[in-house]
Amino acid sequence: MDTKLSNSQAGRPEKFWKNPDFIIDYTWARVQPQFWQSISNEPQAAKSFEATTESLVYAYLTVNLNFKKIPLKGFMDDIEENILRACLRLTHGNQKNAAAVLHLKPTTLFEKMRKLCINGRRIKLSGKL
Structure with a gap:
């Protein structure tokens, strides 16, 4: 089998390049969606968690306490x-x-x-x- 890199493999990680094309395509097809989705959503998830935490703490303080005077x-x-x-x-x-x-x-x-x-x-x- 030919293990040379094709143009379609240019964006793939190096560890997949050494395998034959059909294994590369199968492995990459299985890994890519979850991999890229987890990377792209991580900063948003962290920001939304921090924002949610801040808003919940603020809501608790304003409802239950007069936090500016305590x-x-x-x-x-x-x-x-x-x-x-x-x-x-x-x-x-x-x-x-x-x-x-x-x-x-x-x-x-x-x-x-x-x-x-x-x-x-x-x-x-x-x-x-």
């Missing part, structure tokens, strides 16, 4: 408390498992709970947060 420390404490409570709810009050889910040391989680006045015993006894 101090940043209070805002971050509220978010941290909500995350800790949700994680403790997920682990049914088990603080060791909650620390593992959050990728924290258990002592760090206990200190955060103490700082935010979250009582672990009450959570275990009541079964809800």
Whole structure:
């Protein structure tokens, strides 16, 4: 078989050039659409994800908080408390498992709970947060 490059193969990757024409055409026909589609859509997908994230955060802040008047420390404490409570709810009050889910040391989680006045015993006894 002739393995010389034809004019139709000029835009194809080099790894396909060493194969016979019928293998090149079959392989390129299978790979090309997904390959080019994934490359062309990647920057758009990243931009749309960032734009969506920004708009969702802004919408949350405008609906739920008066974010221009709230101090940043209070805002971050509220978010941290909500995350800790949700994680403790997920682990049914088990603080060791909650620390593992959050990728924290258990002592760090206990200190955060103490700082935010979250009582672990009450959570275990009541079964809800």
